[in-house]
Amino acid sequence: MRTAKILIVDDEPNIVLAIEFLMQREGYKTEKAFDGLQALEMAAGFMPDIIILDVMMPGLNGFDVSRHIRRAPELEHCKIIFLTAKGTQRDKQTGYDSGAETYLIKPFDNDELVTVVQEMLAYG
Amino acid sequence: MGLSLIVGCSLAYISLLFVIAWWVDKHADQGKSLVSSPYVYALSLAVYCTAWTFFGSVGRATTGGLSFLGVYLGPSLLAPLWYMLLRKMILISKNQRITSIADFISARYGKNATIAVLVTLIAVLGIVPYISIQLKAVAFGINTLTHFGESPPPPPVHFWLDAGFWITIAMALFTAVFGTRKLDPNERHEGLVAAIAFESIVKLLAFLAVGIFVTFVIYGGFGDLFSKAIANPDTARLLSFEGTGTTPFTWNILCLLSLFAIILLPRQFHISVVENTSPRHVPKAMWVFPLYLLLINVFVLPIALAGKMTFGAAIDPDTFVISLPLSQGAGWLALAAFIGGFSAATSMVVVEATALSIMFSNHIVVPMLIKTRRFGGETSLVDGASRLLDIRRVSILLMLFLAYLYQKTVGNTYDLVSVGLISFTAVAQLAPAFIGGMYWKRATNQGAVAGLIVGFVLWAYCLPLPSMAKAGLLPGSFVENGLFGLSFLKPYALFGLSDLDPITHAAFWSLLFNTWLYAIVSINTKPSTLNLTQADLFVNIHKYIGGQEADVLKREAKVDELRRLLNRFLGEARTIGIFNEYQAMSGTSLSGQQVAQADLVNFAETHLAGAIGAASARLVMDSVAKEENITMDEVMRILEQTREAVEHGRLMEAKNTELKTLTLQLTAANEQLKNLDRLKADFITTVTHELRTPVTSIKSLSKIILDYSDELDAVRKQEYLQILVTESDRISRLINQVLDIEKIETNEAPLQIEHLDLSELVWHTATGISQLAAERGAQLHLSGTESPLPVMADRDRLVQVIVNLLSNAIKFCDTENGRVEVQVGRRGRMVVLTVRDNGAGIPPAMQRMIFDKFTQLHSPAKGKPQGTGLGLYITKTIVEKHGGSIRVESEPGKGAAFEVLLPLESAV
Amino acid sequence: MADERNSKLLITFAVFLFLFNFPIIGMVDRQGTWLGMPLLFIYLFFVWLLLIAVVAVIVSRKNKN
Missing domain, CATH: 3.30.565.10 (Histidine kinase-like ATPase, C-terminal domain)
Structure with a gap:
């Protein structure tokens, strides 16, 4: 089985650092992006299996990133997990409507994030 | 032919009408409507065809040729628009419980009492000549039947020897009994409608019988009759407009007047709107009624031509319908023709007088009595309902007597149609306020009053006053030389316009000034709140169908007082019915309830309006209900309903200053609060987000250090711990600054x-x-x-x-x-x-x-x-x-x- | 549907307003007969009948729907 690829997108380097550690520890291959546009560029080249996506970022926000990715046929298999401090019901709805599979709210629990990613990779 | 035979036949005919009406009413009381049919509706609309149509058209055709058709082509031309117009009128009237044309117009302009009085006056005074020609026609008919071929009898010395007087009395009694048998809050009289529909059949059949007799028995069909008429230069000229001097303008004005008449004549409004049982009957009536008009007019010109060729100028052409059969010895047909004409006259008088008496009592007598506290006041012991009916009966007698006087003094010198057209011109004055009111929301009651007054004054000056002068009732100098000797004020040549016939001339000037003032004054005045809501209701009736009247003014009254009031006007049984209906409708119980809410007050008012008219009902209701100050919420609702008016800022100006400032303050305060709320919400959301970010890093990284301590090398551990410190600093900095802002903004820490x-x-x-x-x-x-x-x-x-x-x-x-x-x-x-x-x-x-x-x-x-x-x-x-x-x-x-x-x- | 019917009726009104007016009436307002009847007489009653028929058709066609 090939190594799963995770793209971590957040404008907070410290959060990216933490998630990167957690993902690498599970043996996944990771890439980082610090804003929306960078995320889109990375996604196109890296072809991740899962994108862990923040919402409030300079330039393109996470919702828009998700919509763009959903429009790209070559990224059809790619799963999107929102990880954001925006926690209202409406935000969640927007997130799911933009094409995400899961919506997690910051601050998150390390084990929960890891479990969600594992399950997503295992059961699709 | 003997007088007794004629009177006997007439009485028999009237008895038949009573039987029909009684029978239909009996069924109606049992809840079975026999008149709820589009054909009965269309036939009852044919109350439009009166003695004017039956006798007068022929007379008019002997001088004006086919121009008489304008009176019927106008209504026929309007028929396609009924689908829009008449149905709208019916919906509005049902919604507002409108019982007359005066009620309709006054309700549109904020239930304005002045307008109700004005419209009533115009209608009553304007229609008097019209009723007078019915009386004259019946008297003529009797004279022709009894004295055909003899020299006309000398005028009677005493009025009690005059047949016309007794005809008037008989008609008045007949009308009083027919039109005011009971007080129905909706003014619906099914028996009356049935009788009218029946009369329409009688007059049509009678006229067709005479027409066929003249065309196919006396002459050998249309071709024969027309070819003989063409051969005679005296009748040949009647076959074209050119020969009779009918100009395009005269023709247009005639069509326009009759087009207005079909909707604005009080009896037409009564039959087509008030007595209408369902708007669904309108579409069929749209073609059945014009067809009726066509049929009753086909033989008018042939009869006129035949009469002219038979009698020359020896006999009054208004009597041709009877005298032509008599000249051929067909006495039975002449009698049938008389009965037809009699039915045309009675149907008109009954419905017109009933409609006018409703207006007269509701808008003039009752408000007067209320103001002088003679009616409905605490001391009144007389049952209001029966008193209301008495008032109506008296007003019917009064109007018919006026008509009789008019006919005796003025009407005798003119032919039937000329007198009738005077009434048409009067009624046409209601057109701008009426039609404008239904389609132009901006129209105000001041505009309506101005238009009505100027139209009425010009009408009176140009038509009835000169004819009264001609009859010797007024000095005639103003007709010849103009008022005060000013030649531009000549009533037949106002402002120098001299080459029109009097009707066209009067119609032109009065309608011009009427419409013009109506528009100009409306644009330059501000409508009241009630006016605005009523305007919206009339113009956009479809929004309101099924709903209750928009209760703008919030009114409260004691339930007991309300009950007493309704008892007085509608009787106990009806009042209990209304209260039960309200309870069922609103799902509330009134027992033990002291104060009646606005919707009950309005509900009671609409029912009361059915009995005494909208303006009077409002007046009465105001005596027990006090209006509350309008709340902010309600003002907002009014604003919404009349967005158009808000654009002009008119509504706010119309409010009193206190309410205005209050409203403004409230709006501003509300806006400010909403703004602050929004800012606060934004702030909290942002702060929360800003706090969550460092907390996220701290939580995740500290857990990593805790869980996977053995997997981390020293450098990494050091790095992560450093981040924990920085992020913690970030949190404390944020907290300090938020507290700072709070302090500065709330002035908690004054500057040192x-x-x-x-x-x-x-x-x-x-x-x-x-x-x-x-x-x-x-x-x-x-x-x-x-x-x-x-x-x-x-x-x-x-x-x-x-x-x-x-x-x-x-x-x-x-x-x-x-x-x-x-x-x-x-x-x-x-x-x-x-x-x-x-x-x-x-x-x-x-x-x-x-x-x-x-x-x-x-x-x-x-x-x-x-x-x-x-x-x-x-x-x-x-x-x-x-x-x-x-x-x-x-x-x-x-x-x-x-x-x-x-x-x-x-x-x- | 009701709107459509309304516009048809409006158009009917406009067309017949035109037909019942000068100068059209002026065109038939002259001496002469058709089937033994004066031109103006025939014209007015024929157009009138036509108006009734048109309204009847517009109004009843809808009722079947």
């Missing part, structure tokens, strides 16, 4: 104002911070600090400002060759502090937002800044608290310069 020297303060702070600058590789340049700059300020706050600006500049200056210039100095009565960096600068779009809460700049080179986004907001707030100002100047790529202005101490 003291004498300070800005130069010294800047120098000290800059020196303290130079260490930080050096760490970042930035150079700090100070200038202007040599001379003191006295200010009155809070030391700690001012230091906060300087630190904020300096640390920002250091943070954003060029990474390689960082340079921050700090300069102080004077400018007039102010001291200036400028902090300039050589960083990337601030994009123009951001320059305005930079002082807002939580605005952060992202530099592409450095990524996300470590600030909270509150620093500049706090800086600005502090500066402004000191009476100063702050601004930024920046060109992208060339750094940014922040400039703080503070008052010089001497200037404070």
